[in-house]
Amino acid sequence: MTYVFTLVGIGLLLAGGGSLVRGTVGIARHYNISLLFVSLVIIGFGTSVPELSVSLNAAFKGNEHLALGNVVGSNIANILLILGISALIRPISFLSPDNKIPMIIVRDTVVMIAVSLVFFILAQQGLLPGLVGAVFIAALAGFIIYSYTAERSASAERFMEAPAKTWPASVGGEEEDTEHGMLFYTALTLGGMAGVVFGAQIFVDSAVKIAHAFGVSEAAIGLTLVALGTSLPELVTALCAAYQKQTDVIVGNVIGSNIFNILGILGATLLVTDIALPDNFSDNMNVFLLVTLAVTPFLLFFGHIRSLVGLAFLISYVAYVDWIYRAG
Secondary structure: OHHHHHHHHHHHHHHHHHHHHHHHHHHHHHHOOOHHHHHHHHHHHHOOHHHHHHHHHHHHOOOHHHHHHHHHHHHHHHHHHHHHHHHHHOOEEOOOOOOOOOHHHHHHHHHHHHHHHHHHHHHOOOEEOHHHHHHHHHHHHHHHHHHHHHHHHHHHHHHHHOHHHOOOOEEOOEEOOOOOOHHHHHHHHHHHHHHHHHHHHHHHHHHHHHHHHOOOOHHHHHHHHHHHHHOHHHHHHHHHHHHOOOHHHHHHHHHHHHHHHHHHHHHHHHHHOOEEOOHHHHHHHHHHHHHHHHHHHHHHHHOEEOHHHHHHHHHHHHHHHHHHHHHO
16 A cells, blocks of 8 residues: 555656646746746745655654754755756756846855855854744745845836747747636646645655665665655656756756755744754765755856756765765
């Protein structure tokens, strides 16, 4: 029966991911806002709900180290695994028509790097207190408000300059279905988000049971299956976006999720309990920072992630997981 639930979870993830991408594209079209903004806020934050649920549950149960590992592991998986696999399926390019990197990518990449550095520096002190959580939550609120205000201003400019050219005539190779309105696309988005969230939960629960049956240790399960499992919504959404040729969604999904994981999820967790970092966690923090900095040139300067880079990312993630199992 466990294997059946595993397949059900995968099915929900696949169906939900496809609906989420199509729904958010429709919403962005309707309001003439950039797909990057929608993917950063709605998809990037929305698909991080499993991480939030797992981390808060762990914090309330007194297992704050699991919550910390979930955030760090998920951010590493977002970059190495999600970008890696997506680039192998379809090379990722997010250059604008004038061959420039969109300012929203530059801005939010800088934010991602900044919050990652702050997190890394604070972690070196060995204790993350509740005050840090409050500051993180306030910073997240400020970031969302600023991003929305900036996007509305840019949206108005796009509409005045060339409203007909803001969006392509088709999504994922299909002509736009003009008979569907906002209610339809909103339902697709919310339904898709629910699918990836519940699908991830079912898959993680089933995978943990299977791992126990094969004698895999609790430490290995926590460091790999939990972080990887809660990143499944981002992974499936990215794969669906790659298939539908919406690579902007992939980039926005990863950047938005990584920002939310630190400011939102870690912030909320710290409001529940202080986190004293375990002595052997510094190596994971080093990998976390190294991976974040490694992807920076592609986001800020190159404007694309080719298949060869994706392969290197994926191999690095496999090596990281192997190292965790050997160390654990």
